[in-house]
Amino acid sequence: MIKELLKRPIGVTMSVVAIVVLSIVAMGYLPVSLMPAIDIPQITIQVSAPGLSVREVDNTLLKPLKNQLSQVTGLKNITAEARADAGAIYMDFEPNSNVDIIFIDVNEKLDRAVATLPKDIERPKVIKASVTDIPAFYLNLSLKNVAPKEHDRPREAGIDFSELGQFARDVISKRIEQLPQTAMVDMSGVVTPELLCIPDYTKLTSMGVGINLLENAINNNNVSLGALSIKDGEYRYSIHFDSRIISKEDIENIYINHNGRIYQFKELCEIVERPAKRSGLVRSGDDPAVTLAIIKQNDAKMADLQESIATLMADLEREYPNIRFELTRDQTKLLSYSMDNLSSNLLVGAILAALIIFLFMKDLRSPVLIVITIPLSLVVTLLAFHVLGISLNIISLSGLILGTGMMVDNSIIVIDNIFQKWRLGLRLDDAISRAVGEVFTPMLSSVLTTCSVFLPLIFLSGTAGALFYDQAMAVTVALFASLLVSVLVLPVYFYLMYRKRSAWTENRFIARFFTFDYYRPYEIGLKWTLRHGRLLIIGFVLLVPLAYFVYQMVEKSRLPRISHDDTILTIDWNSGISLEENDLRVYRLLAQVDSFILQTTSMVGVQQFLMSHTKEITPSESVIYIKAKDAESLKRIERKISDYVVSNYPKAQVSFQVSGNIFNMIFAEKGSTLVARLHSKEGQAPTVEQVTRVVNKIEKALPDVLIPPAMMEQNIRYIADVEAMAIHEVTFGNVYAKMRNMISQNTLFRINQGGYSVPVTTGDTRAEASDILSGKVRNRNGVEIPLSMVINETKGEDFKKLYSGSGGDYYPVVIDVDDADVKRVMETVEEVVKEDKDFFVTFTGEYFSSRETIRELIVILLVAISLLYFILAAQFESIIQPLIILSEIVVDIFFVLFGLWIFGESLNIMSMIGLVVMSGIIINDSILKVDTINRLRKHGMPLLKAVFTGGHSRLKPIIMTSLITILAIAPFLNRVDMGSDLQYPLSLSIIIGMSVGTIVSLFFIPLIYYVIYRKH
Structure with missing residues (x-):
């Protein structure tokens, strides 16, 4: 078949061109996203x-x-x-x-x-x-020409700011929603107006009526009756009765008939239009702001949305010069930055691979042939992406980069084998045919073994398994594409390039500069290894307990550390403060770290967002987005804020989370390291006194660990005196209505203004809590009774939040400690709770989930090794030789774990996947070596000579393929973005494993082979 292809170069070229054209067209339809589109359960x-x-x-x-x-x-x-x-x-x-x-x-x-x-x-x-819950951008709108702020106080929102909110809702959000890539615009920080009717109690008292006269008058005049139909000759008309109130003037002009006298509403009540009471606000830096969360269409490309938003922002800034537009939390920058770095890493890997081939082959043509296989295999892989419905994301791209180093392995092996056959004196076409046929089976076995280690990764539980489907498919398709290119396309172009030569000769210019003889050190090393075989085998056996020891020592986590320069700060002041006090505290807090900050968005109190992309908070809580100058500045910010809050507000709770992006929503750790759940033995919700007592005991028992105080809130309770109410003929309804009027929360109806509604309320200007009992309520006889005579005020304390799960009610004690201290903390908490007879404790947290994931990956590693054994046993028709090849995995695993420990990297999903992948890659060299030794022994060569000759003939391709694989993923060691941070532990594991594995393959595998077969 190969000889037939050599005679048809035009046919092969046209087939390649057709596939490339199809792949380029398919690339235009490939969706580009930060992460794969998967369901989040x-x-x-x-x-x-x-x-x-x-x-x-x-x-x-x-x-x-x-x-x-x-x-x-x-x-x-x-x-x-x-x-x-x-x-x-x-x-x-x-x-x-x-x-x-x-x-x-x-x-x-x-x-x-x-x-x-x-x-x-x-x-x-x-x-x-859903991944679409995360906004692509947040757009902050604030006014440029505002009044100067007072010293040590945040800038107040003026009357113009209320108009800005309406403008943002009616104009800006509509302009953004008109973009085809935008699904919706969610907003918060808008100040809406309200109409307050303040009764003239002096006139009402002189008339002998209460406020209910005004309420009834408003309700009676705000009606919209159904339509009537009337006939007029040959025509029929619809008659509508409409008496709806739509403005302040409509209320003022209501007429009231009381005892035969006509009053206008404005004579008995003052109508005031004012900003509605706010339970939350937004600030961009120090300025009051309206923030818009821009959510993209599910099928839209981030790049298209970015371009559309940039154009629109330029237009808005030109049309409205008095408004400041500021884009924050830009997901498209994260995507483009990660994709650019991944793409550049791919290019660097390809260039380094070409350089290695150029130096080792000492020829200008063969590197060109090998480098051609990379883009050709890539475009075929992208065509397969389109067919399989896989998007371009940081997971699939990392799989491509991982595959880049392995793509050229097959080509190197084919070309090196062709040169060896050609040197033996065969004709070029015979040399190509025999060389390709000779290595096809071990190459196919190598591809299958590499792909087999990815197969179990798909069965990893949770979203991690779904994510690595993309990576597994990327590597699998890339390897099969490179295998087909190596055996079907490369031989044709090799023949075209070299058919005019009678024999192969090195390039004298290159050979003059690259004179290193790597065969001599190899022979010396192999002889030393065979002479000290017993010592090396004993060391090999000792590596098993040492690997377990290092496994216990290395830190374990679910995910690698990913550097960030922004964060979400959540503060619960743990006290019933007002919105204004909350705002002031946040302002003073951020002033402590102002020199390290580029931008902040403070969401103080309850927010107005409709979607669930932002945490729901109470008026005494705040969520603050902080963009630091760099990752180091962010660490200082977090440290200074924590120290400031602890020293000034010891009851408050502070937490820092990674700024919300799609990656963190899908994949990141959402809980604390350890959470102790306190369950009441009685099966009911624990009381405040019980929880406070136990938490204080835990805090004393663990003085070196930060234990957050129990989250409580102060409540004012008004208890009705039923007997006094009966004596004074006062009803519950009258008391409740009077209290609502006093705090201006008696909303009668709302005037619809299109995108929002204006509440119409009755009552006094907003009263303080101390004013409530001084109010008076009118009884059935029209006599005003002081509220203090019918209700009693008490103050109490209760939990701010109550929690329950499948195991019943509990109170969570959140404990963030280092991995090494978790067991000690758990034992201490258990002892404290055991002494207290009211509770029993259970533990949850990321400490347990990370270990569960590691255990799953260990099982997957064992399954992958089993699959490798089955494939190798089928290839070699032996049950011993697969064990020889797989023995090097034990050595590699020890050195990878030791390397992670030395470099301070944790054992996490990515480093474990690196271990699994490395196990499949590293044995490819040993497969080729054992296959070559077997073939030489079949031709009658003695064992020792076969070991040396086989090692000598495969030395160059083994060194080249290992170096190319290492250099292709080496750019990931530069941690500059999320993609590189995510792939760093995987790359580190593979590089350590490949470096050690190459040495093991060159020296230790021949030793084991020789020891086993020398008696046969």
Whole structure:
């Protein structure tokens, strides 16, 4: 077959051109994204319950819902989190679950449970986790010409800022939503107006009426009746009665008839238009801002969205010079930066591979032949991507780069074998035919063994397994493409380049400069190895317990450390402070680190976002996005902020999370290192006193560990005196209505203004808590009774949040400690809880999930080695020779673990995958060597001479393929972006394994082979 192809170079060329053209066309349709599009098996139920306390939310809403939702198929874990006015249920499902079907099932279960909830509670929201939840950008809008801020206080939002919010909602968001790549624009920080009706109590008292007269007048004049139909001759007309209130003037001009006298509404009540009371705000730096979260269409390309947004921003800045537009948290930059670095690493790897071939072959033509196989194999791989529906992302691209080093292996082996046959005096076409046929079987075996180690990775649980499908397919397709190119295309062009030569000769110019003789050191080393065989075998046996010892010493985590220059700071002040005080504290906090910061976006208090991309917080909490000057500055910021909060607000809780991006949403650790869950032995929610007592004991027992205080909030309770209310003929409704009026929360209706609505409320200007009891309520007889006579005020303390899971109610104690201290901390906590008879403790956290993942990967490594054994046993028709080849994996694993320990890198998903992949790659050299030795022995060569001759003939391709694989992935050791950070431990594992494995393949494998077969 090969000889026939040599005679048809034009046919082969046209076939190659056709495949390249198809691949280039397919590349235009390949989606480009940061991560693969996979389902995230998570669903969140959000419950809104205005006016309910944390315990009412937990008992009345969340527990009935959780009991119903616990029956959903495939549920792995369910937790409920209750707080005042709201709650949430988080559901995690088994990996590879069909989230769309589960989403329907959850909604059906929810519909059944809603019937048991109070009637005034709106239907809970069901949110399916999706990669599209992460906004592509955040756009901050603030005013340029604003009043100067006061000393040590944040700048206040003026009247113009209210107009900015309306402008952002009505104009800016609509302009952005018109872009074809934009799905929607979510926003927060908008200040809406409200109409407040302040009664003239003096006039109302003289008239002998209460505020209900005004409320009834407004409600009676705000009507919209149905249409009537009337006939007029041959025509029919529709008659509409419309008396809706749509403005402040409409309210002022309402007429009231009281005892025969006509009053205008504005005579009895002052109508004031003012900004509505805010429960949250947004700041860009120090300035009040409106922030817009721009969410892209699912099928849109990030690059197209980036281009459209850049053009629109330029237009907006020119059209509205008084508004400052600032893009933050740009996902497209993260994508483009990672993709550019991955692409440059790919190019560098190809160039280094060409350089190695050029030096070792000492010929100008063969490097050209080998380098051709890289782009040809790549375009075929990209065509396969299109067919398989795989996108270009940092996972699939890293697989391509990993494959780049192995793509040229087959070509090197083919060309080197052709040269060897040609030197024996064969005709060129016979040399090509015999050389290709001779190495095809071991090359196919090598490809199968390499691909076989990726196959078990697909069965890795969770989203990690789904992610590495892309990497496994990238390497598999690339290797098979390079194999086909090496045996079908490369021989044809080799024949075309060298057919005019009668024999092969080195390039004298190159040979003059590259004179290193690597055969002589190899022979010396191999002779030394054979003479000291017993010592080396004893060392080999000792590596097994040493590898276990190093495994225990090395740090373990789920993911490698990824450097960042931005973070999300979450602060819970753990006290019932006002929004204004919260804002002031955040301002003073950021002033401590201002010199290290490039940009901040502070979200103080409750936010107005509709989507779930931003954490829901209370008025006493804040979420702050911080962009630092560099990664080192970020570490200083985190340290200074933690120290400042501890010294000034010891009860507050501070946490730093990686800024939300698609990678972290899918893959990153979401919890703390260790969480101790305190369960009451009585099976009920623990009390405040019990939790406070145990947490204080834990804090004393672990003085070197930061134990956060129990999260509490102060409550004011008004207890009705039922007997006094009966004596004074006051109803609950009258008391409640009076209190709502005093705090301006008695909303009568809302005036629809298109994109928003203006609430119309009655009452006084906002009263303080101390003013409530001084108010008076009118009884049935029109007599005003002081509220202090019918209600009593008490103050209490309760949990800020209540938690429950599949095991019942619990209180979580979050403990962030180093990996090495976890066992000590767990033992101490267990002892403290055991002494306290009210609780028992269970532990969760990333400490356990990371070890579970490592255990899964160890099993996968064993499965991969088993597959390698089966494939090698089938190839060599032997049960001994596969063990000889696989013995080097033991040595490689020890040195990889030792190298990770020395370099301070953890044993994580990526480094473990590097171990698995290295196991498949490194034995390729040994496969070729053992196959060559077997072939020489079959031709009658003595064992010792076959060992030396086989090693000598395969020395050059082994060194070349190892160097090229190492250099192709070496650029990843430069940790400059997320893609490189993610691949660093994988690359480090492979480079260490390949370096050690090459030495083992050259010297130790021949030793084992010789020791086993010398008696035969």
